[in-house]
Amino acid sequence: MSLKRKQQTLGGWFKSGAPMVWLNGGAVAIAIIMTIGLLTLIAVRGLGHFWPADILEADYVIPGQSAKVLIGEVVQQEEVPSARLRGAGYPVADDAPEFMTRELMKVGNREQFGADFSWIVDDWLENKRYPAELVAVERREWGNFYGRLLSVKENGQQVAEGDAAWAALEERLERVEDLHHDVMRLEKKDIGKINHGLEKLRLQQRSLELKEQLTPAAQADLDAARAELDAQYKVLEAELTALHGQFNRDSAVFVISDGREVEINLGKIVRAYRPNGMGLGEKISHYGSKLWEFLADDPREANTEGGIFPAIFGTVMMVMLMTVFVTPFGVIAAVYLREYASQGAMTRVIRIAVNNLAGVPSIVYGVFGLGFFVYVLGGSLDQLFFPEALPAPTLGTGGLLWASLTLAILTVPVVIVATEEGLARIPRMVREGSLALGATKAETLWKVVLPMASPAMMTGLILAVARAAGEVAPLMLVGVVKLAPSLPLDGNYPYLHLDQKIMHLGFHIYDVGFQSPNVEAARPLVYATALLLVIVIALLNFSAIAIRNHLREKYKALEH
Template sequence: MKQNNLKTWFKSGAPGVWMSGGAVAIAIIMTLGLLAVIATRGLGHFWPADVIETDYNIPGQEARVMLGEVVQLEEVPRARLAASGLPVAEEGGEFMTRELLKVGNRDLFGADFTWVVGEWLENPRTPAGVIVVERREWGNFYGYLVDVKQDGQVVASGDAAWPALQERIARVDDLHAQLVRLEKGDIGSINHGLERLRLKTRKLELDGKLDAAAQASLDAERAELEARYKVLEEQLVTLHQQFNRDSMTVRASDGRETEIVLGKVVRAYQPNAMSTLDKMGFYALKLWEFVSDEPREANTEGGIFPAIFGTVMMVLIMAVIVTPFGVVAAVYLREYAKQGVLTRVIRIAVNNLAGVPSIVYGVFGLGFFVYVLGGSIDSLFFPEAAPAPTFGTPGLMWASLTLAILTLPVVIVATEEGLARIPRAVREGSLALGATKIETLWRVVIPMASPAMMTGLILAVARAAGEVAPLMLVGVVKLAPSLPLDGNYPYLHLDQKIMHLGFHIYDVGFQSPNVEAARPLVYATALLLVVVIALLNLTAVYIRNHLREKYKALDH
């Protein structure tokens, strides 16, 4: 009886349903678990952890004071520590604790991180007076504030030093914002204008049209720009003098004192004296800095906004390029091409293109788009810039075109499947009412197939946003803080190199000189890349669902 029930259960298909449901549940759990690990390790980096001060007593050596954040704890075999040359006693347990401390002060100690044996740390404490100084160079400084100086003269010390320091850091932040606006905005615009005049002069020379009147006009325009530059240069010198006016004296854990110019300081804070609410506010500030600021310190500090902007801009341009080409190709194959051997071969080729390694597309983009097409554009339209390339070098446009070629098969296949699902009666009804074939396609067939087109675009965006290998050859670089979109004509600079989140992860994770500092940023950037792809896809999904509801009535 039980055996018959078991056979009936298998024949009903219930085991397959349970297996499919279990597989989906496992996949969801693994995905959420991976995202949780990435989020924990990445987002935890921005929390202002307490700074401990402890005595490090290595057997046989004089004890020394250490100051820093505990980053990682692990247990290692005692024999392994002994083999590394540490004076580890033979008696004791099999394992000992090893801690990774972020001690900062790279200019004094030579490294930001150091491993210590946990059993040798004595008398740990968290003094409220410890300060953490985020610097534009040399990483963080951990120590104690001694005094604040203005033009080399002490203006505050003791209990009055900390409020004076915060007041002057706020002043320096305002000056830094003015410097950035002046250098990147006004002076950058003038430099762009001078370069435009240089190229215009060279073009007139090549065309034989540089007469006295044209030269006088160019000289007058150049003189105006140079006069504006001199005024801005005086402002720049004044701002730099004010920017480097203040400094502070700080004392490290080993007693050494050093002077730090406040112009090199991003912020200073006392994590041990901060309340939970203060730490939450600081955490939100650091997260905002991460997504809105430019990178610094070999991409291991600051933000990644240029990488976010470059990724989104490249994907949007790719979508604008790949969608019409993919739709036109699919419409021709499904609606116009004779269904024969040649058409089947083309479909097989398109399907096989989806499996070509992405680096092959990168080599193709470098060889054809950059060298052949870009070089031809330079020789035809930008001879005045020679020998410096304009489009004959990797840039945003070539990166977008390479991704468009890479994702084109996905859009073609998805669109063609959508066209195939539209009933033949719909086409015949439109033709019977007097519409031409092109009108039927444009007003009936393509609108009904638009959800399938959006599905192809979603898949294309998901693949393109995560690609790295081909982009390394056709336009993505390690550091490009200047955005390809600005206020200078032609506003969108398709010839400019960009940053990309995927390449940023690779660079920070595998090319960074400061591995320990880079590791949490790898997790944070990876999480941000997932969020960016999800937002792009959700936008496309919303559009697809809207189109599906709009044309649902035509399906029946």
Template structure:
């Protein structure tokens, strides 16, 4: 028996089972984590039923509450007794309490409330209670009483709810028109006026501002200002239409409020919705989360600018790091003398891969932003000074900083790929009359391209999730515009941008409304994982294609 057990250990089979168990546990943990994030994040968008009940706590004034049950937890009875609640500890040491989203922050002062279900009386699901998502002040829960145009109530034959939905759609169309004018058309004019100002300043610095040039600039400026006045007039008309519709609603405790329909994003009655209606609403909310801009201090709306900024930064980082990493690896493997200096360089490269990312951020801020950026401004953008152009954190410096951070990964992976190419392949190419450069370009690099893509995959995986260095070199809480738009020069490398990783940090730890922000932290984290997975899978697909393409060259 002992000999058999000894032979079993010598065969290595226990280590196979141990490795298999470790891999299985790792997979289970990863899948469990992603499942938890998905449930907590994606469940937020489902239109939950709204309960209405009398909340009667002995010794306190009774009140009527309505809202969505967000979460439940067990709390110690002693903790409730210390809080002055009249509960009994005879039956159990713990009691259930629920977090209710009651909304109406402008009425109640807070849109979340903890309650004890034991003190609820007569909970019901009224069909006509509505949830109104607003651009400010969060959700409103209550009953629709009246729809007004100006100071007059709208009297129509159709149901009041249909009239309300029609007016919301009308206000949403006006809001889109206002957004188009303010964001794009007026933005284009402002960008053109700024270019004219900088052009005039540059001519002054060069002492070439003639009367003819100044007259031409004044003519262009006058045309833009005339167009701006027309848009401003149109904008005033739209705002007048946008603000003329109102609705009167009543809270569950009998308070009546008058609100602008222009402040409404959507309104729905969850207790009266069918399953298909809830699925359609869910899809609409998920699409809003992916495709719209954030609002309410990033606790409502979408995160499209953060998605765009993350992808744009990773693409720029990849474009920068790949050629430099490949060139460095080719030099170290193919051209450099394999001596002490080369070994020290490799050791330094390997050590750079372990440097904390915040150190790269500090270096990027000091060297790229303050030193190189200021020098570039003085050399190429003197007309904009003292306002910085590239001498301030922005997309360019963030991409270069992350390229520097991931450069060791690309160098090491490319070197490993070059080292696996047989010497006979190089010698065969040279024997056929090719030069060393031709051999490198036409034979060696194509065979090593899968290894280059492996390095790029690892670089993308690390760079897309980094947050600490980006906080110093370009990422902000809320960017007013995307770094890529229709205004010249179209790609604005000097602009600050939003990032999914920083968005998670900001919403999770800097939000003024923690309870409202918590589900969005999970949803954004899930989306960040999806974005990184898509970027990595794209690189993996390219690597596999290159591997199949150059398989015939392998020996």
């Protein structure tokens, strides 16, 4: 083939647009591969944290020092230059290999050793072994504990030792777990309900004082109601004291790596297990239990242990409330701009402003929410409706309501634009046909146009949910906290407490990843929480997509 013919063929290939097709296809493929790779990395590092890892016991022989025994889990391994180790103070010989293996070992026993994790040089580990009797203990405070079980005590008296100690420990831990649930029920539900009633009486009395209506009869009624609640509280307090006595009855004695004996109250233990002696079925069962704890329990240990259920609940509740607020405002604004407003210069300016609002940094919305919703609107509502609670704010502080409204303001431009595009795609003949049959403009809009535009509204809502669920910066200013004492939804009237602060998955990731005092312990939870946030957003979006597809099929015939 001649050079000229080749140039013509190449030029025709470029003119056909095939290079752009391949380029775009390649870009999409790379984006998909990167997304799948990122999600896989997050899933492996996050979900792998809950698997019961084997416990290593080895002799750690540092050159020029006495050997010591180490017990713990190996969580990370890396190759580092010998010169780097030498510069960090390790006694590495001059003739050592160029690269040496360094491992991060979770040794636990923080109150004994001062830290949960320790970097060790693998070349100096000798006589590695995995004894089946080594025990890993998850505690409510102070992180994990590793050692060998010696004996179990009841009220200070030894009741089991040796081989019988493990069965006795498991039996008493089940009893302690049941007692813990009873204690939590009393503290959070029963006593919480009484405290809510006492606070309600206090505010009622303060309200009567401000109105100068606190008569002796009204005071007597308040005192009688307060006395009844106090009597109920004393009964529950006695029951709680008895439960705490049983809760702290048992203890276990362990020997740690340096030979010391340590006694731990079983009330401080969440679970104890021997991973080196567990079969595959036992490990899978343990993994499921840990995963359920992560999804269903409250956090502990500065959010580095336990579960994240309050953050899941707060995220979903806030997004649902945001949806309730943003949908009517966005749809009404879009309907006015498309169906009623004269299409002049002012309307074009408004559309440009709406499009620009979608690009405003989210922290700006947070500052607006803090200044307008919290201080101005919330402070005014406190003066009007909650004067008895002042100077303590009710709505004049960050909470679920203001966080949801701030996200609604942040996402309303997306809903407006998507709804307007949906309204613009509806054929003019559909409107004219409805009007010709005698329907009014309002009836045409309500019964014909809006139902046909509902898939576009759902598209806008999907985009709004996707953006709002992952926002963190504005929420830090208007109601999201590190640890919320209770959920905003409970059995106390008015049941949904819009003034209450909440936890959020995005803020939880930030707090655990960058504010945690124990970075190494928190790192796996960052991955696990990030994966869960992606899953929550995906589930919310898939639900909205399913509704949109149903509406699209329902009104498809009208479009033709």
